[in-house]
Amino acid sequence: MIDSGVDETPAMDSELTGLPWLKTWNNVYVFVVCSFVLWIALLIALTELSA
Amino acid sequence: MNWLDYVVLVGSILGIAGYGIWQTRFRTNLHDYLKGSGHTPWFAIGISVMATQASAITFLSTPGQGYLDGLSFVQVYFGVPIALIIIAMFFLPIFQKLDVYTAYEYLEKRFDGKTRSLGAALFLLQRGLGAGLTIYAPAIVMTSVFGWPLNATIISAGLLVIVYTVIGGSDAVTVTQKYQMAIIFAGMVTAAWLLVSKLPPNLEFGDTLKLAGGFHKMNAVDFSTSVNHRYTFWSGLIGGTFLMLSYFGTDQSQVQRYISGSSLRESRLGLLFNAVLKIPMQFSILLIGVLIFVFYQFQAPPMFFDAASRHFMQSHRTDARLTAYETDFNSAQSQVRTYLESWLDARHKGDQSSADSAFLAASLAKQRGETIRSAAAKELALKNPDAKANDADYVFITFILQELPHGVIGLLIAAFFAAALSSKAAELNALGTSTTIDFYRRLIKKGASDADCLTATKWFTAIWGGVAITFALYARLAENLIQAVNILGSIFYGVMLGIFVVAFFIRHIEGNAIFWGALVAQLLVFALYFTLSISYLWYPLIGCAACVLFSLILQTIMGKKQDEIKGYAS
Numbered sequence: 001m002i003d004s005g006v007d008e009t010p011a012m013d014s015e016l017t018g019l020p021w022l023k024t025w026n027n028v029y030v031f032v033v034c035s036f037v038l039w040i041a042l043l044i045a046l047t048e049l050s051a
Numbered sequence: 052m053n054w055l056d057y058v059v060l061v062g063s064i065l066g067i068a069g070y071g072i073w074q075t076r077f078r079t080n081l082h083d084y085l086k087g088s089g090h091t092p093w094f095a096i097g098i099s100v101m102a103t104q105a106s107a108i109t110f111l112s113t114p115g116q117g118y119l120d121g122l123s124f125v126q127v128y129f130g131v132p133i134a135l136i137i138i139a140m141f142f143l144p145i146f147q148k149l150d151v152y153t154a155y156e157y158l159e160k161r162f163d164g165k166t167r168s169l170g171a172a173l174f175l176l177q178r179g180l181g182a183g184l185t186i187y188a189p190a191i192v193m194t195s196v197f198g199w200p201l202n203a204t205i206i207s208a209g210l211l212v213i214v215y216t217v218i219g220g221s222d223a224v225t226v227t228q229k230y231q232m233a234i235i236f237a238g239m240v241t242a243a244w245l246l247v248s249k250l251p252p253n254l255e256f257g258d259t260l261k262l263a264g265g266f267h268k269m270n271a272v273d274f275s276t277s278v279n280h281r282y283t284f285w286s287g288l289i290g291g292t293f294l295m296l297s298y299f300g301t302d303q304s305q306v307q308r309y310i311s312g313s314s315l316r317e318s319r320l321g322l323l324f325n326a327v328l329k330i331p332m333q334f335s336i337l338l339i340g341v342l343i344f345v346f347y348q349f350q351a352p353p354m355f356f357d358a359a360s361r362h363f364m365q366s367h368r369t370d371a372r373l374t375a376y377e378t379d380f381n382s383a384q385s386q387v388r389t390y391l392e393s394w395l396d397a398r399h400k401g402d403q404s405s406a407d408s409a410f411l412a413a414s415l416a417k418q419r420g421e422t423i424r425s426a427a428a429k430e431l432a433l434k435n436p437d438a439k440a441n442d443a444d445y446v447f448i449t450f451i452l453q454e455l456p457h458g459v460i461g462l463l464i465a466a467f468f469a470a471a472l473s474s475k476a477a478e479l480n481a482l483g484t485s486t487t488i489d490f491y492r493r494l495i496k497k498g499a500s501d502a503d504c505l506t507a508t509k510w511f512t513a514i515w516g517g518v519a520i521t522f523a524l525y526a527r528l529a530e531n532l533i534q535a536v537n538i539l540g541s542i543f544y545g546v547m548l549g550i551f552v553v554a555f556f557i558r559h560i561e562g563n564a565i566f567w568g569a570l571v572a573q574l575l576v577f578a579l580y581f582t583l584s585i586s587y588l589w590y591p592l593i594g595c596a597a598c599v600l601f602s603l604i605l606q607t608i609m610g611k612k613q614d615e616i617k618g619y620a621s
Contacts, residue, residue, distance in 0.1 A: 016316070017316065017320070018316060019320075025139075025140075025319070028319075028320075028323060029136050029139075029140070029323075031327075032132050032135075032136055032323055032326045032327055033132065033136070035132075035327050036129075036132040036133075036326075036330070039330045039331065039334075040129070040272070043122070043125065043271035043272050043334070044271070044272045046122075046260070046269055046271055047122075047269055047270055047271045047272050049260060049264070050260045050261060050263060050264025050265075050269035051264055051269075
């Protein structure tokens with residue numbers, strides 16, 4: 001956790017993502033990582049299939 | 052280009068700029084001018100971050116990279132998702148809570164004034180130089196292709212962006228970027244659609260992949276561990292993460308985009324929108340280049356796409372050697388087409404052995420064509436040093452002009468200009484803001500009122516615009532344009548990132564240690580750049596690591612001078 005030197009408690013609206021399927025920020029980060037891994041896998045498959 | 056293209060080009064570019072001015076004409080408050088009115092939603096922030104990074108050269112040069120080197124350039128962007136998650140988790144909450152105008156304000160709160168000045172100076176230096184490139188790059192390509200006067204193109208595009216950025220500030224940048232990106236996407240999708248429709252009707256999806264793969268254009272991922280290979284999985288993932296972390300986390304032109312969100316949530320979602328979409332976007336642009344390569348295996352490609360080389364060839368038809376090269380090249384390319392048609396027939400009939408031998412013959416003919424082209428390029432360079440046969444920047448524009456209908460040509464040229472203006476506007480906005488907030492208000496006119504600072508920001512924005520135009524008027528580039536911009540950034544970004552990494556994560560390091568550590572690290576990066584031949588993607592990592600290491604050593608030598616370290620670190 002980073003200490004900003006100011007208010008340590010994030011505002012409530014910042015805690016909520018407001019997204020229907022990804023309600024917490026950790027879920028959003030996991031989604032981004034999963035989409036990244038999926039893209040890498042697709043690109044590797046494309047490289048191998050076209051060789 | 053005909054009248055329809057000019058109507059589309061001028062109408063869309065001036066229309067968007069005029070709309071931006073109209074929407075933001077009443078920005079008379081410093082906070083609103085620098086950070087927007089505070090109502091910017093995440094989608095607009097996401098588009099703005101994307102538009103700031105994607106300049107005209109992204110759309111002009113990247114398909115050329117795909118044509119020449121295949122998909123390998125996509126690996127540069129492997130660091131984007133990781134970097135943006137780190138920024139969303141750690142950097143952004145601090146910038147938002149401290150309500151800073153520039154990223155470098157935080158450095159004074161954490162360290163001292165001179166470290167803030169160093170961070171801001173590094174930004175102004177590298178972004179000020181880069182600003183010239185982003186306006187020069189599309190201008191040189193357009194003018195050499197269309198014969199427009201180079202200086203007039205640079206000056207008119209530069210003045211247009213200066214006018215709406217100075218009048219509307221941060222909101223003008225965001226508002227115009229939204230519509231500029233719409234033009235860009237419309238142009239690129241239309242070009243891709245028409246390109247696919249122009250491929251031979253009997254060329255199926257699987258055939259296209261095999262053909263491009265057979266000529267090593269589908270090499271999207273390379274696990275080589277050699278540091279001399281410019282684009283590999285590792286240089287992209289590790290070096291690219293540091294490059295992107297530096298760019299998105301410490302470059303004011305990006306920081307100013309995402310701190311303008313109405314809340315932490317909007318800013319975070321805007322950043323993460325890019326984390327998800329950046330790789331597919333770059334992949335799609337590169338794929339257009341690969342498809343243009345496939346297209347030109349069934350059509351006669353020019354020996355050189357580069358406009359200067361082509362003009363020289365056309366004006367020296369009596370030169371027997373050059374004409375012989377061109378005849379031989381066309382003959383080799385004609386053989387490639389014949390063998391590939393045989394390959395397709397055999398492949399569709401299921402005759403694998405005939406297909407393999409036809410493809411081998413096509414590859415050998417292609418190699419012969421490339422050998423002839425290289426020899427012709429050497430001959431050309433001897434006869435005309437200006438004709439550098441630097442094709443990457445000209446492949447896409449040549450395809451557009453030769454193959455696409457009027458109206459679409461205008462749309463794509465408008466897309467290139469829209470991209471140039473969108474990234475330029477964000478740069479000028481950031482340069483003006485940093486000069487005012489980090490230098491003018493602190494060092495030149497202490498205690499200046501908000502009204503003074505607003506006027507000063509407008510003047511500095513205009514002055515930086517003038518600097519960029521002047522630099523663009525005299526710029527000469529060594530490599531292809533997109534690489535030149537990335538290389539310039541990679542030299543400075545590592546040290547900038549190192550300063551912020553120390554600020555966020557190494558609590559006991561003080562101002563003097565980080566200031567001198569950063570300066571020595573920057574000198575080391577300069578020295579390495581001019582002596583080593585490693586991929587430029589590694590320099591942000593080297594610069595960052597050197598900055599952290601030197602500041603740790605210096606802090607140990609200097610000892611702790613302050614009783615209490617300022618509480619802005621982890």
